[in-house]
Amino acid sequence: MNLLDPQGPVAVANSTILVDSVFIMLAIVVPTIVAILAFAFWFRASNSKARFQPGFVYSGRVEMVVWAIPALTVILLGGVAWIGSHQLDPAAPVPGTGSPVRIQAVSLDWKWLFIYPDQRIATVNALTVPAGAELNFQLTSSSVMNTFFIPQLGSMIYTMNGMVTKLNLRADNEGKLQGLSAHFSGDGFPDMMFDVNVISPLAFPDWVTETAKSGAVLNEDSYRKLMQQGVEKGRPAWRLEDPRLFDLIATQHIPPGPGPELLSDAGRPHSGAHDAR
Amino acid sequence: MPAVRTVEPMMLGKLDWSAIPFDQPIPLIAGAVVLVGILGVLAWVVLRGHLPYLWDEWITSVDHKRIGVMYILLASVMLLRGGSDAIMMRIQQAVAYQSQGYLPPEHYNQIFSAHGTIMIFFVAMPFVIGLMNLVVPLQLGVRDVAFPTLNSVGFWLTATGALLVNISLVVGEFARTGWLAFPPLSELSYSPGVGVDYYAWSLQISGVGTLVAGINLVTTVLKLRTRGMNYLRMPMFCWTTLASNLLIVAAFPILTATLAMLLLDRYLGFHFFTNEAGGNVMMFMNLIWAWGHPEVYILVLPAFGIFSEVVSTFSGKALFGYRSMVLATMAICIISFMVWLHHFFTMGAGPDVNAIFGIASMIIAVPTGVKIYNWLFTMYGGRIRFATPMLWAVGFMVTFIIGGLTGVLVAVPPADFMLHNSMFLVAHFHNVIIGGVLFGAFAGFEYWFPKAFGFRLDERWGKMAFWFTFLGFYVTFLPLYVAGMLGMTRRLQHYDVAAWRPWMLVAAVGMAVLTIGVICQITQLVVSIRNREALRDRTGDPWDGRSLEWATSSPPPVFNFAFSPDVRGEDAYWDMKALARKQSLEHEGPEYHDIEMPRNSPTGFVCAFFASIMGFALIWHIWWMVILGGIGAFATFVVFAWRDHDEYVIPAAEVARIDGINLEERRSLVSMAGGV
Numbered sequence: 001m002n003l004l005d006p007q008g009p010v011a012v013a014n015s016t017i018l019v020d021s022v023f024i025m026l027a028i029v030v031p032t033i034v035a036i037l038a039f040a041f042w043f044r045a046s047n048s049k050a051r052f053q054p055g056f057v058y059s060g061r062v063e064m065v066v067w068a069i070p071a072l073t074v075i076l077l078g079g080v081a082w083i084g085s086h087q088l089d090p091a092a093p094v095p096g097t098g099s100p101v102r103i104q105a106v107s108l109d110w111k112w113l114f115i116y117p118d119q120r121i122a123t124v125n126a127l128t129v130p131a132g133a134e135l136n137f138q139l140t141s142s143s144v145m146n147t148f149f150i151p152q153l154g155s156m157i158y159t160m161n162g163m164v165t166k167l168n169l170r171a172d173n174e175g176k177l178q179g180l181s182a183h184f185s186g187d188g189f190p191d192m193m194f195d196v197n198v199i200s201p202l203a204f205p206d207w208v209t210e211t212a213k214s215g216a217v218l219n220e221d222s223y224r225k226l227m228q229q230g231v232e233k234g235r236p237a238w239r240l241e242d243p244r245l246f247d248l249i250a251t252q253h254i255p256p257g258p259g260p261e262l263l264s265d266a267g268r269p270h271s272g273a274h275d276a277r
Numbered sequence: 278m279p280a281v282r283t284v285e286p287m288m289l290g291k292l293d294w295s296a297i298p299f300d301q302p303i304p305l306i307a308g309a310v311v312l313v314g315i316l317g318v319l320a321w322v323v324l325r326g327h328l329p330y331l332w333d334e335w336i337t338s339v340d341h342k343r344i345g346v347m348y349i350l351l352a353s354v355m356l357l358r359g360g361s362d363a364i365m366m367r368i369q370q371a372v373a374y375q376s377q378g379y380l381p382p383e384h385y386n387q388i389f390s391a392h393g394t395i396m397i398f399f400v401a402m403p404f405v406i407g408l409m410n411l412v413v414p415l416q417l418g419v420r421d422v423a424f425p426t427l428n429s430v431g432f433w434l435t436a437t438g439a440l441l442v443n444i445s446l447v448v449g450e451f452a453r454t455g456w457l458a459f460p461p462l463s464e465l466s467y468s469p470g471v472g473v474d475y476y477a478w479s480l481q482i483s484g485v486g487t488l489v490a491g492i493n494l495v496t497t498v499l500k501l502r503t504r505g506m507n508y509l510r511m512p513m514f515c516w517t518t519l520a521s522n523l524l525i526v527a528a529f530p531i532l533t534a535t536l537a538m539l540l541l542d543r544y545l546g547f548h549f550f551t552n553e554a555g556g557n558v559m560m561f562m563n564l565i566w567a568w569g570h571p572e573v574y575i576l577v578l579p580a581f582g583i584f585s586e587v588v589s590t591f592s593g594k595a596l597f598g599y600r601s602m603v604l605a606t607m608a609i610c611i612i613s614f615m616v617w618l619h620h621f622f623t624m625g626a627g628p629d630v631n632a633i634f635g636i637a638s639m640i641i642a643v644p645t646g647v648k649i650y651n652w653l654f655t656m657y658g659g660r661i662r663f664a665t666p667m668l669w670a671v672g673f674m675v676t677f678i679i680g681g682l683t684g685v686l687v688a689v690p691p692a693d694f695m696l697h698n699s700m701f702l703v704a705h706f707h708n709v710i711i712g713g714v715l716f717g718a719f720a721g722f723e724y725w726f727p728k729a730f731g732f733r734l735d736e737r738w739g740k741m742a743f744w745f746t747f748l749g750f751y752v753t754f755l756p757l758y759v760a761g762m763l764g765m766t767r768r769l770q771h772y773d774v775a776a777w778r779p780w781m782l783v784a785a786v787g788m789a790v791l792t793i794g795v796i797c798q799i800t801q802l803v804v805s806i807r808n809r810e811a812l813r814d815r816t817g818d819p820w821d822g823r824s825l826e827w828a829t830s831s832p833p834p835v836f837n838f839a840f841s842p843d844v845r846g847e848d849a850y851w852d853m854k855a856l857a858r859k860q861s862l863e864h865e866g867p868e869y870h871d872i873e874m875p876r877n878s879p880t881g882f883v884c885a886f887f888a889s890i891m892g893f894a895l896i897w898h899i900w901w902m903v904i905l906g907g908i909g910a911f912a913t914f915v916v917f918a919w920r921d922h923d924e925y926v927i928p929a930a931e932v933a934r935i936d937g938i939n940l941e942e943r944r945s946l947v948s949m950a951g952g953v
Contacts, residue, residue, distance in 0.1 A: 001764030053658030
């Protein structure tokens with residue numbers, strides 16, 4: 001999950017900006033740190049060779065330089081930020097080979113549901129995508145906020161109930177990556193890691209066909225069961241009954257996830273919950 | 278089961294025996310230890326007959342110096358609590374690789390939420406407010422703050438907040454939502470327990486305390502300066518105090534309103550931030566950070582002020598580019614209100630918005646950079662004495678630059694798209710808060726301790742504390758930068774990624790080094806108290822200081838100055854000293870006058886007592902107790918408002934006696950210095 005080992009164009013651009021910005025800043029940060037240590041050492045009270053200049057408390061020239069150095073750096077970096085924000089806007093297209101794959105991601109308590117509306121399949125905690133194709137993500141949440149993030153593919157984005165965020169990515173190399181939620185969402189949060197299987201574009205239709213053979217069907221009923229709080233260790237897959245399921249979730253036709261089952265146990269976390277309100 | 282637990286629902290609201298974690302040894306033992314400690318101290322105080330002293334001299338005191346000391350004491354105690362949380366988190370992440378570690382999620386999540394809440398609201402805030410309270414009136418050459426009793430109320434309400442947070446350790450639970458309690462997770466449907474209520478009510482009550490402290494200090498700086506102390510002669514610390522407290526006055530009402538809306542959601546079924554019925558979580562994000570970002574500068578600006586004082590004093594020079602520093606301070610004050618969105622670039626606001634806020638955030642680096650360079654040039658041509666405060670200052674400059682670098686980095690939206698909420702971010706804000714605020718607080722503590730108590734702190738232990746803390750900081754947080762670059766996000770109770778593990782282990786080692794630093798700090802205090810006679814500061818000016826606080830005795834008399842000092846330039850005391858050296862202070866015995874000082878008042882303490890009851894009752898829905906606490910607090914205020922006598926007179930003879938002692942010491946200092 002190394003950010004400096006990007007596997008797609010978005011991550012390449014992100015990490016390039018990251019590294020370049022660090023070097024731009026190091027160019028003034030390193031000399032400044034050296035100067036601090038050097039001045040502190042040379043002007044130590046015990047150094048009789050250092051000239052004591054108690055009157056050196058203002059210099060227009062020095063002031064101009066010390067305002068100018070950080071200002072120039074910020075102008076340079078501000079340019080990087082402006083251009084970068086526009087080019088790497090999460091919603092900006094990321095052209096790829098072949099036809100784009102639409103994926104609708106829903107963060108549940110505490111797992112990721114990936115719906116492929118065009119392929120009429122859905123998976124949990126495992127995202128399978130073809131290498132080289134543009135991936136159009138639409139994202140929402142069944143309950144609380146989460147952040148969808150595949151470190152080696154770049155740009156993360158929030159998921160929020162009743163709202164849809166957009167993110168476009170591309171994975172260039174076949175292989176196995178990992179994704180996670182980057183916004184704390186409750187007790188099962190650490191188990192929201194998911195697999196990202198980048199497979200060859202030729203193998204992708206086969207994978208779709210294979211998955212569609214699944215006996216399990218994802219519809220409103222099975223979705224309501226899925227959105228109960230809990231972690232998912234397996235990698236279940238479904239045939240998608242209604243390709244509009246995501247819209248039903250995002251528009252709250254299916255109400256938000258229920259949260260903890262009250263009085264599920266006598267443990268402390270739920271104490272007093274029974275007569276809330 | 279529900280039937281059993283709803284016995285007497287009217288009397289104690291939601292509170293029953295299930296609130297006590299009998300099944301969880303860690304909080305229970307921790308709570309028991311704290312309780313035994315508190316009871317022990319109380320018993321000692323009562324049995325040794327210290328209670329009247331404590332009541333008269335401290336609890337009811339409206340003396341800004343006493344209140345400042347109590348703020349710092351509160352911060353130090355809470356630092357130990359927040360530090361224990363940090364140790365537990367570092368150990369958990371060190372062991373919870375492919376396992377659950379030793380802390381279950383519902384406990385771990387409380388710990389990181391409590392750690393953040395405590396460190397910001399009950400360590401950093403009271404520490405800097407305490408130092409400002411202690412020092413600013415002295416630096417301004419005045420006898421007290423603008424509203425002495427309000428000052429006491431502010432402190433005790435802050436203490437109430439801290440008390441409630443600590444009660445949550447054993448009675449019920451604390452929030453499991455992170456230190457900013459983002460909805461909808463913090464809404465009733467996803468956090469039905471009392472944790473978020475503990476969080477919100479403690480911050481509401483202590484927030485009122487902080488707001489009145491802010492109003493008080495702004496008024497003090499604006500209205501109560503001594504003769505000749507015009508704005509551009511104020512010490513830098515007064516300027517940063519002004520900027521910081523202006524931010525408090527502007528920002529804390531936002532926090533109060535935001536939490537009030539969350540509480541309305543939770544208590545009365547409103548829908549400000551719920552998923553349903555038009556609630557909007559993005560509104561909470563915006564509001565909380567509209568307070569939260571200025572908050573960062575509320576904390577760090579006073580630290581900048583402290584470093585300005587320390588660097589200038591120990592370099593034996595006036596602050597370089599004073600006016601430039603004032604400009605930089607006020608620029609930070611204003612710009613810091615215009616950057617809050619950089620806390621959620623990843624919400625999908627769009628490129629223009631992200632870029633504008635990103636650039637605005639970077640612009641803050643300009644005045645901050647200017648400050649660093651001006652400290653640098655203050656050292657240039659100086660004669661630097663490396664006493665402990667100066668070590669903290671140099672350590673700060675180096676560390677803070679690195680934190681600034683990573684800060685500007687996450688202000689670049691495309692970089693933030695990969696680093697947001699990661700361990701990299703965790704490392705960044707610890708880098709600026711530890712390296713900036715905490716180092717500043719420690720520098721101020723070492724620097725002004727002799728002023729507050731009349732004896733210096735042991736230098737050897739102080740330097741050891743610095744080196745262990747300094748190294749411990751790097752060993753703890755550099756690995757977190759690396760973990761963030763490896764994609765690790767924050768707040769993970771356990772993880773399965775092998776690459777993260779070694780860095781978590783190193784960070785745990787760093788935490789151990791940091792702990793040694795804290796132990797050294799405590800040892801320093803103990804050793805210094807024992808050797809206080811040898812460390813006594815008789816002149817009131819142990820560091821060869823440059824501002825007015827050093828012109829009076831250590832500790833200062835209750836009235837601070839027998840005569841209001843007359844200021845004729847920057848570095849007021851330095852000029853006075855230079856003048857005095859010439860005239861050798863040998864003018865005739867001055868004519869003393871009676872001094873009126875504000876009377877002690879239990880208002881703050883009693884008010885906070887009732888506020889504690891009310892807060893606890895609100896958390897547990899014990900409505901009769903809420904009304905009781907509310908009436909009590911209001912009655913206290915009414916009694917205070919109708920008071921007849923609010924001042925007492927210190928007769929001129931007494932002033933002369935106290936001042937005479939100090940003058941004698943000072944004359945000997947001046948003649949000695951003159952002789953050299």
